Amino acid sequence: MDNTLHKRRLTKSTLLLLSVFVIATCGLIYELVAGTLASYLLGDSITQFSTIIGTYLFAMGIGSYLSRYLNKNLIVWFIQIELLVGLIGGFSSTLLFLVFDQVVYFRVILYAIVSLTGMFVGLEIPILMRILKEEFEFKDLVSEVFTFDYIGALLASLIFPLFFVPHVGLIRTSLFFGIINTAVALWVIYTFKNQVKYIRSLISVAWLVFLLMLTCFVLADYIQQYTESIAYHDKIIISKSSPYQRIVVTNSKNELRLYINGNLQFSTLDEYRYHESLVHPIMANAIDRDTVLIMGGGDGMAVRELLKYPDVKKIILVDLDPEMTKLFKSHPALSKLNNHSFSDSRVEIINDDAFIWALNQKNTFSTIIIDFPDPSNFSLGKLYSSTFYNRLYQLLKPNGCTVIQSTSPYFAPLSFWCVNATLKKSGFNTLPYHTYIPSFGEWGYIIGYKESFNQAQSYPKDLKYISPILFDQMCFFSKDMSERPVEINRLNNQVLVQYFDQEWSKFVQ
Amino acid sequence: MRQFSRKKFIIFIILGIFAIPLVGYIYQWIKKKLLHVPILGEIKSASYKVGHLLWNTPFKKTDRIHEVNVVIIGSGISGLSAANELFKKGESNFVILELEPTAGGNARNGENVAGKYPFGAHYLPLPSLEMKELIDFLKEIDVIESFSENGLPIYNEQYLCAAPEDRLYIHGHWQSGIVPNFGLAEDDKKQIRRFQSEMKRLKHVKGSDGLYAFSLPLKNSSKDKTYANLDAISMEHYLRKEGYTSTYLYWYVNYCCKDDFGTSTEDTSAWAGLHYFCSRRGVAANSEEHDQLTWPEGNAWLMEKLKQPIASNIRVGNLAYEVNKKGERYEVVSLDTITGNVEQWNCANIIFACPQFVIGHIRTNIAELKNRSYDAFHYSSWMVGNLLVKNNLIEKGGAPLSWDNVIYNSPALGYINSNAQYVQRHQPEINLTYYYAFDEKQMSRKKLLQTSHAELTHMMLNDLKQVYSDIEGSIIRYDAFIWGHAMIKPQVGFIWGEEKRKALTPILGSIYFAHTDLSGISIFEEAFYQGITAATAVLKKGNASN
């Protein structure tokens, strides 16, 4: 046999074997990506991984079966299938991210992707064996093809968790393997140029797919951001990451919503309910309204309510995040919401850590409004601790009152009553109350005072929600929200964070 | 052709097998050589080297002569506590000589952008109510705010160890609490429970002399042979004798011995090992029983409180290197390690509040001092590394970052989140303080002191990568403090042995010794009481002669 001919054939068969290896690696990677994403979204990783692997293997069987119906132009089929595997697999994670918030579609698309890749990989191996059957003796052929197949699987299962998930991220991982897949297909095309029909169209399709994936690979960060943004349903009008938190404002037909780290803070449809209930019960009847202290509340809504009292001379607002207060001071749409309250000369904004500020503060106040985020982690739990409330007690004048937003007594009764018990432990007399806010559900507040608290007989005129009669009702707790025995929340036990976590995990998926 | 292809095929496979690690290696190499910036930081250590150099230089005459009543050598917790006691009882005519540029000894600290962090000692368990002097001190400095109706201390909660307190990385998972539990077989759990209930029993058991079997200060423990004889066997021996077989239990007890003394269970006397579990009967109105007091800077916080009233009596950067008797009085000679000035302190009493191995080097004309034996005093060496990291580490599953974080079967002792006590919500950087007690067999003191920063960093990284695979990207700097003679080893027979007793005995009725190595157990409480005992003896003598 002519030596050069011999050589060329050999490179061709080696190349085809190499592509088995690549297909096997890529195929398994796509399954792992699918399994990982499914476990993120649907939980229960054992079920997700076993059903996905099962489906994948079964689909491979279908593919193998179908291969008998392909008889002509085997090499063209081989290339086309390789391109398809690359295309579907490469975009699988992007696609899955896009339907991430739609659980029903997610399942359909997930299993469709898994079945298709499984089927194509299943088709590919028999076809390849038939292409190569002239070059090898049968026993060698079977052994070589499957060896490459299995080595590819091993490689995939090792590099995926060790390198790709931690260093590359899911979107880029699948695109990367899609690109490799296509690159090998291109190589095969150019090598078999002379044997292949429709060569022009194959080449252009392959390059198109290749470039498309390369572009997406480069722009993966934007894709990630976009897929995140559609989780909010509505149009995002502001999205800012400060060193402290991620602030997102969405806009739909008739409302604006503010999210911090993905948690809803208010909806313009009903935020007045929340803020009127927070501010007016202790303000309307306050003995001395000269100076008011607010901790948290960087959206300025509580300040807006405070400015309804003409005798307020000074409002000090302590909020951690300058980005947040700046936004609500100068963004036209947002500052309109709080009635430009941050531009009022009576308002002083201090961007500082509330705990540290409180520890260093020398003045005392007769009204203190506390509107911190819910105690969902240990660093926030500290702001609901007995140590913080002891300090709060010292900051409050003897005839003063404070009010604390205290999460939901319906969804999280232990948490709510834990705040109450901790306030009492720090010396406060307390008056818990709650009200219904459509976008939050049943919500709770606690008034803390030293000497006495008298309910107001009247409220400022221009309120939409609260009234003396309503406040009476707010103070009544039905049995499903009633007081229960709880521990005190201390820095050294942080029970509140544990209560909160247990209680809300029942309601949030 | 077939033959050729098979051969080629095999070669291909073999190449492939080599290629995978090779590619990985090249990737690592590129990352290390081209992208890798070495981790910043420095090594600090105690200045005993200064001592080694100077102990050989002869005595220089000086005309800087001071007259005082008492000279205290060493400003660790023992020395400061002695000074406080003197001061409180009206004796302020004393000086503390301290070789290091700052006071505090093992209870010193560092500080960086993330906040303060300890160089050594980092916590104090809640003291038992019998420890009246310590309780009083804690009350004085407002660590104890008041007492409840039933007499239990109410602690300032900012100083109680913040939740979550501790966790253990075991079987690929962070469990909360460091007593192994996650993934253990029932028999292991049973043995651990048996051990715990036995420790609980021994905690409250008393000897024939009516004293608790295990107490703090240690000298108040029962002398009853039933318990004291446990000093004659090792902790390892004790566990075997009691029929324990669980490897998890052995790991746990070994971890505790290393964490407290720097010694393994084989190298720790059973009495000392049990003392760790059974001597703390601390209670509080607002905390769990076995809670601890801690600060970002560790025990340096307490040290500052001890230092405050007597700060003006401390001469830092002064090595005491010669002690002579002249008539009824003593001449202590010190050398300023920076200016090179020599000063002489004439005094009636000396309190040696420095480690015994140092005293062995001090030049003296006093035979009794020269003849003291130090053969039984052995020390473990430690590294306390402070890892300043961006607060973006990716945690493995299970319990969240806690104050104390321990890795099962790691050669080191885990790491403390020194920022846990800070109440700030937003902490962009944090200090993880990494503790490592060295086994003399694996790393001799000499070798440790010669180890480079890069090697120490590598050691730490190898260990912590088990729990943070991506840690390098978050590290800002790593500073390591090397303690060559960190802690006395409570080896078999040492605590209740003759050598230690002799070393504690005052000389000539006016030279006293106060240091944790004379307790056999290196902890704050012992240092605190060592100081008080020495000062009380000085004061008593003064009163008697008046």
Ligand SMILES: Cc1cc2nc3c(=O)[nH]c(=O)nc-3n(C[C@H](O)[C@H](O)[C@H](O)COP(=O)(O)OP(=O)(O)OC[C@H]3O[C@@H](n4cnc5c(N)ncnc54)[C@H](O)[C@@H]3O)c2cc1C
């Ligand atoms: C790494 C590490 C971690 C620890 N963790 C804890 C812990 O968490 N909790 C706890 O309770 N204990 C802990 N300890 C034990 C700690 O040693 C004791 O709590 C206590 O601080 C010891 O005080 P000391 O005064 O007895 O000794 P040292 O602290 O050793 O003080 C001796 C002082 O004498 C000085 N000195 C020595 N020679 C001379 C000389 N010739 N002239 C002048 N000055 C001299 C030294 O510089 C030093 O300042 C730890 C110790 C180490 C090393």
